[in-house]
Amino acid sequence: MIRITNNFHMSEIIEQKTQEILNRFEITSIPVSVERIAAALDIQIKMAPSSDFSGLLIRKSHTALIGINKEEPHTRQRFTIAHELGHYFLDKRKDAFVDNKASIEYRDNKSHASRSAKESRANMFAAALLMPRPHVKKDFKRMVSKSGVFLEDHLSLLADKYLVSREAMQIRLKELGLIRPL
DSSP, rough: OOOOOOOOHHHHHHHHHHHHEEEHHHHOOOSOOOHHHHHHEEEEEEEEEOOOOEEEEEEEEEEHHHHETTTTHHHHHHHHHHHHHHHHHHHHTTTTEEETTTTTTTOTTTTOOOOOOOHHHHHHHHHHHSOHHHHHHHHHHHHHHHSSSHHHHHHHHHHHHHHHHHHHHHHHHHHTTOEEEE
């Protein structure tokens, strides 16, 4: 379990951890296959409808299961899988996590939404895993160099490329200091 009080320091640890995972599983292309990471770890992913939860992680001995709400959009499902992988890697002492729909909404870390530090870390992990800093910075720079400005269309193109929501991509770009908060 990781205990850090400084959000910047925690963010850097998570950035490094997700890069280690991508390197370990030799994932170099975008979009990141969270399903491939789960499979390599022998984590089963099961889909089920739910009006209460977006995802859950159940860990027992050397096996684990991630449950995903099949009624949510594909981009949300991917973020939820990455979020549950965050719990798997960052919160090793706890065997079960059930994340209601509000707990994994990707908001910036300054949000006043009530959620635990574990949920915030899992969200940071999901963002860093799905939208790796080096790739996002390179793609952002390439788009801006062509037109000189970052346009709304660019946001949609990046979100589509990384298979994340526009909101998740916008927040990630802000956290990386590539765009200014509104």
